[in-house]
Amino acid sequence: MYRALSKLSCSVKPASIQTLKRSYAVSSTLIKPVKELTHPDAQVPQSTLDKVNDFTKYTVNTYARPDVVIARGKGCYLYDTSDRRYLDFTAGIAVTALGHSDPEVAQVLYDQANKLLHTSNLYHNEHAGALAKTMVETTRQHGGEWASKLFLANSGTEANEGALKFARKWGKQYSPDKTEIVCFTNAFHGRSMGALSVTFNPKYQKPFAPLVPGIVTSPYNDVEAALSAITDKTCGVIIEPIQGEGGVHPAKAEFLEALRKRCDETNTLLIFDEIQCGLARTGKMWGHQHFNVTPDVMTMAKPLANGVPIGAILTTEKVGEMIKTGDHGTTFGGNPLAAAVALNVVNRITTPEFIASVNQKGEHLKGLLKQVQDSHPDLIKEVRGKGLLIGVEFTKDPSPIVKMARERGLLLVTAGCNTVRVIPPLIITEEEAVEGVSKFAGAVDQFAAASQ
Numbered sequence: 001m002y003r004a005l006s007k008l009s010c011s012v013k014p015a016s017i018q019t020l021k022r023s024y025a026v027s028s029t030l031i032k033p034v035k036e037l038t039h040p041d042a043q044v045p046q047s048t049l050d051k052v053n054d055f056t057k058y059t060v061n062t063y064a065r066p067d068v069v070i071a072r073g074k075g076c077y078l079y080d081t082s083d084r085r086y087l088d089f090t091a092g093i094a095v096t097a098l099g100h101s102d103p104e105v106a107q108v109l110y111d112q113a114n115k116l117l118h119t120s121n122l123y124h125n126e127h128a129g130a131l132a133k134t135m136v137e138t139t140r141q142h143g144g145e146w147a148s149k150l151f152l153a154n155s156g157t158e159a160n161e162g163a164l165k166f167a168r169k170w171g172k173q174y175s176p177d178k179t180e181i182v183c184f185t186n187a188f189h190g191r192s193m194g195a196l197s198v199t200f201n202p203k204y205q206k207p208f209a210p211l212v213p214g215i216v217t218s219p220y221n222d223v224e225a226a227l228s229a230i231t232d233k234t235c236g237v238i239i240e241p242i243q244g245e246g247g248v249h250p251a252k253a254e255f256l257e258a259l260r261k262r263c264d265e266t267n268t269l270l271i272f273d274e275i276q277c278g279l280a281r282t283g284k285m286w287g288h289q290h291f292n293v294t295p296d297v298m299t300m301a302k303p304l305a306n307g308v309p310i311g312a313i314l315t316t317e318k319v320g321e322m323i324k325t326g327d328h329g330t331t332f333g334g335n336p337l338a339a340a341v342a343l344n345v346v347n348r349i350t351t352p353e354f355i356a357s358v359n360q361k362g363e364h365l366k367g368l369l370k371q372v373q374d375s376h377p378d379l380i381k382e383v384r385g386k387g388l389l390i391g392v393e394f395t396k397d398p399s400p401i402v403k404m405a406r407e408r409g410l411l412l413v414t415a416g417c418n419t420v421r422v423i424p425p426l427i428i429t430e431e432e433a434v435e436g437v438s439k440f441a442g443a444v445d446q447f448a449a450a451s452q
Helices: 014-024 046-058 103-113 128-141 156-172 193-197 202-208 223-229 253-265 317-322 336-349 352-375 399-406 430-451
Strands: 070-074 077-080 085-088 149-153 180-184 215-218 234-239 269-273 297-300 311-315 380-386 389-394 413-415 419-422
Touching (some): 128 336, 193 202, 215 223, 352 380, 399 413
Antiparallel strands (some): 413 419
């Protein structure tokens, strides 16, 4: 039922092909769906249920979570309080690029915690400035000559809020009414008021209206609509070069090119939200490098410190020089602990060898997932994505698959447009990929049978 792959297509450079064939050849790999439910919800211990119920009494319950309490992790695996092991295809929602309990990250945390945790931004610290220099210079080494200045924050949402503020100030250099911000359908930029206002999703927005004024939403990948939406009153355009939460949708190159040109014509800042698609996740240092279009401002977060909260805004020289003392600020952003970890992580996940491995692993994993698609052509519409940001789109809501996979020991997360996201740690091995897709295949078989 699940065919073997006859050929592995890979976009890496010829020098990397020999390594790929040795480490990620899958011509003889045949996915065998896992039918057994090794982690059934019905067998969660009463002690765990009692703990969850107790937690619920004191927690603002904004999340729909299963009755599982995660206790520890190692590499690509998580373990609950009953010591049941789960293969993690979520990576904390594309955060733990280097896996769980990475030894180097743990050592940096230990060393820095014993040295200095926090001073505020009243003073310089050893690591924040070094991180800014590393981020700018490493981006330039990867072809991003536009990069010049970095502002450190605490999360992706906070980075996006800062970027929107930067755009508003930029616009007022030209006109007091140049304040509109253009965003796009299926986007996700965060939950705070500014970020929420550019996240076009009625489910998220409606309870908190009225939102920030001056927001114009345009269809993603629609060139003509975007050209009409961006006017002389537009101060900023914010877009994910590859949408994550919205369903793993890459932008079209001609769409981003048109945005860049129109922004130049109207003196508008082009903001790339690379919180999920940046920092090697898609097989390049930055997701926009797949399209040869550069931003004026770029936001990042998720994998930057492998799970330690941090976010950042990277700007061109003109934008960075425009922001003056007192224009923006943060108490915790750029703290020595998070910055020290981020330095370690960035220096490891941006090497040419590491990024090439992400491409190899992504092609391998997509090939395995396409076996599942071939077995269920009426149920699975498409397997798409770049690197290890992969979406499996179904013809109906696949939410039940998350539970079915978890009961087989595989953790998944959904996205928009009837899509399951496959976003494992970037250190995933060939064997772990096969294990995960085999469990996913079993869940899809169960879902297909239940849908008949």
